Amino acid sequence: MTHTVLRTPKPLLGLTAERRYRFIYKPVVFLACLIPLAWMTCSLFGWLGCSVAVDPVKFLERRCGKTALNLIMLTLMVTPVRHLARLPNLLRLRRMLGLFAFFYVLLHFTVYVALDLDFDWHMVGADILKRPYITVGFSALLLLIPLAMTSTNRMMRRLGRRWSRLHRLLYLIAALAVWHFYWQEKIDERTPLTYAAVLAILLAYRLARSKRVRPMLAGAYARLHGLIGSSGLPRRTSDCLVPTKAAGCDTDQPP
Amino acid sequence: MTTRIPRIAPSEITPQEVYFNRRAFLTGVAAAAAGAALGRAAAAVVPAGSGAPLACTFDGAESVGALVHAPDQNEKPNTWYQITHFNNYYEFGTSKTDPAEYAGRLQTRPWSITVAGEAQRTGTFALEDFLKPYALEERIYRFRCVEAWSMVIPWVGIPLAAMLKRLEPTSRARYVAFESLYRPGQMPGQKVPILSWPYREGLRIDEAMNPLAFMVVGLYGRVLPNQNGAPLRLIVPWKYGFKGIKAIVRITFTETQPPTTWSRARPDYYGFYANVNPNVPTPGWSQESELRIGNPFFHQRQKTLMFNGYGEEVAYLYKGMNLREHF
Numbered sequence: 001m002t003h004t005v006l007r008t009p010k011p012l013l014g015l016t017a018e019r020r021y022r023f024i025y026k027p028v029v030f031l032a033c034l035i036p037l038a039w040m041t042c043s044l045f046g047w048l049g050c051s052v053a054v055d056p057v058k059f060l061e062r063r064c065g066k067t068a069l070n071l072i073m074l075t076l077m078v079t080p081v082r083h084l085a086r087l088p089n090l091l092r093l094r095r096m097l098g099l100f101a102f103f104y105v106l107l108h109f110t111v112y113v114a115l116d117l118d119f120d121w122h123m124v125g126a127d128i129l130k131r132p133y134i135t136v137g138f139s140a141l142l143l144l145i146p147l148a149m150t151s152t153n154r155m156m157r158r159l160g161r162r163w164s165r166l167h168r169l170l171y172l173i174a175a176l177a178v179w180h181f182y183w184q185e186k187i188d189e190r191t192p193l194t195y196a197a198v199l200a201i202l203l204a205y206r207l208a209r210s211k212r213v214r215p216m217l218a219g220a221y222a223r224l225h226g227l228i229g230s231s232g233l234p235r236r237t238s239d240c241l242v243p244t245k246a247a248g249c250d251t252d253q254p255p
Numbered sequence: 256m257t258t259r260i261p262r263i264a265p266s267e268i269t270p271q272e273v274y275f276n277r278r279a280f281l282t283g284v285a286a287a288a289a290g291a292a293l294g295r296a297a298a299a300v301v302p303a304g305s306g307a308p309l310a311c312t313f314d315g316a317e318s319v320g321a322l323v324h325a326p327d328q329n330e331k332p333n334t335w336y337q338i339t340h341f342n343n344y345y346e347f348g349t350s351k352t353d354p355a356e357y358a359g360r361l362q363t364r365p366w367s368i369t370v371a372g373e374a375q376r377t378g379t380f381a382l383e384d385f386l387k388p389y390a391l392e393e394r395i396y397r398f399r400c401v402e403a404w405s406m407v408i409p410w411v412g413i414p415l416a417a418m419l420k421r422l423e424p425t426s427r428a429r430y431v432a433f434e435s436l437y438r439p440g441q442m443p444g445q446k447v448p449i450l451s452w453p454y455r456e457g458l459r460i461d462e463a464m465n466p467l468a469f470m471v472v473g474l475y476g477r478v479l480p481n482q483n484g485a486p487l488r489l490i491v492p493w494k495y496g497f498k499g500i501k502a503i504v505r506i507t508f509t510e511t512q513p514p515t516t517w518s519r520a521r522p523d524y525y526g527f528y529a530n531v532n533p534n535v536p537t538p539g540w541s542q543e544s545e546l547r548i549g550n551p552f553f554h555q556r557q558k559t560l561m562f563n564g565y566g567e568e569v570a571y572l573y574k575g576m577n578l579r580e581h582f
Contacts, residue, residue, distance in 0.1 A: 044552065054336070054337045054340055054341035054351070054548060055341060055351070055404060055546065055548055056552040056555075057546055057552055057555050058404070058546065060552075114553075115552060115553060115555065116546070116555075116556070117556065118554060118555075118556045120556075123541070123543075123544075126541070127541070131539065131540060131541075133539065183539070184539070186402070186524075186539075187349075187449050187450065187520060187521065188345075188349040188447075188449050
């Protein structure tokens with residue numbers, strides 16, 4: 001097994017990969033990202049047979065928050081999926097997912113300020129300062145702003161290498177978001193803990209691939225291999241670790 | 256202890272409309288007509304297929320402190336749908352809609368109540384016999400959840416004091432403890448150990464004897480739906496909703512303060528007293544204001560009142576107590 005051969009893209013409707021993403025996949029993902037918003041709107045006004053939430057404000061607040069968190073997780077899944085499924089072009093969808101995450105975070109905050117707290121800025125301030133879970137959530141929102149602002153092609157070019165370093169902030173943001181979710185839970189923490197576990201896997205994947213950690217893992221693997229012999233373990237260390245540069249993945253930036 | 260005449264009689268408050276569900280509203284009219292004159296507040300809100308009508312009295316003079324007048328608040332009772340589809344009842348799941356979805360499978364007949372502890376009349380009674388001596392009343396109470404949301408609900412039931420006095424507690428009975436049903440086969444949430452089952456609650460005996468404390472068997476003039484705590488639940492309107500234990504199977508008079516479920520699960524968040532108090536925040540959130548279910552969504556928040564607005568009726572119970580300590 002070797003990773004050096006890139007799959008040749010199958011022609012779909014005779015379009016190149018770039019055009020397929022531009023004219024088919026991107027619009028589809030764009031519309032899919034709007035589904036939660038459409039659903040919330042229909043529920044709020046009782047349209048299209050959507051059930052009406054008894055507590056519309058909390059419903060909107062939770063839905064926006066959860067959607068934002070889901071989109072952050074999806075954004076972080078792009079890299080592992082494109083490696084493991086060898087779909088390098090998935091990268092073309094990542095910016096949109098990230099920006100939609102930011103959109104739902106803003107909506108979440110707007111619902112909280114405008115509908116939940118009725119524009120009581122005194123209460124907003126008190127919440128942010130006094131309630132640790134809101135402090136954490138608000139920090140995540142603030143940290144997302146520079147990422148959204150530097151999401152244009154021009155900013156990517158201008159920042160060069162620094163762009164990838166800056167956008168690693170998303171790891172921290174995701175952790176803050178899960179923490180925010182965990183802390184607001186009254187007693188049943190199963191869902192936030194599931195998110196935490198998924199995030200841990202996503203971050204561990206990156207750690208395992210980092211230039212500093214990878215040689216250590218390879219060494220550990222070799223030692224393990226030596227200890228238990230060849231049975232059941234692949235022969236070459238390169239096979240057991242995630243596909244690396246050879247898979248054409250060296251061009252991607254974080255997250 | 257004074258008994259106050261209500262400033263608004265329950266009969267004066269009629270829900271004007273069902274906000275969202277017009278179909279339920281229309282069939283509800285037919286159902287209400289069929290159950291003629293039973294449950295005034297039930298007019299026009301109870302959907303077809305809900306519980307059987309209950310015979311209850313609506314004598315405002317009998318029914319103490321029905322809805323305490325709170326001019327700054329929305330006093331309109333919540334709709335049947337809102338009250339029965341937005342419940343915290345972890346025995347059926349932790350989502351607000353789980354109880355409406357899963358409580359149907361709970362068998363509430365036959366049902367028995369066990370009375371134990373410091374009382375003359377202890378033993379196990381069939382629910383029907385246990386409730387027979389009392390006339391039912393309707394009381395429209397404000398309901399404030401510790402999660403900072405609130406409703407106004409027309410309950411049907413029996414004053415707790417009348418029920419407890421009949422059991423003849425001894426002089427050593429300083430507290431009364433309640434226990435919920437434990438039946439994981441019909442209460443799927445009990446298979447998850449997020450709380451220690453069965454649910455337990457308790458009151459100081461003088462709190463329990465306050466005329467506002469109420470044992471509920473109905474809603475909007477109908478038999479109480481399972482998701483709201485059928486067949487028998489407690490309502491203590493000046494305390495946070497979690498004090499209102501549901502599906503009661505056991506009443507015990509005790510000398511010492513009984514352990515209660517939430518105060519054991521998170522003692523920093525929930526206390527034994529759990530009086531509604533805007534000045535004492537729960538560590539995670541403020542209690543100064545609340546989201547009133549049923550208010551328009553662009554103006555749902557309202558100020559929270561001390562003792563949920565029932566201060567005149569209950570403040571004497573806590574004279575000299577530090578309510579910050581005994582939250």
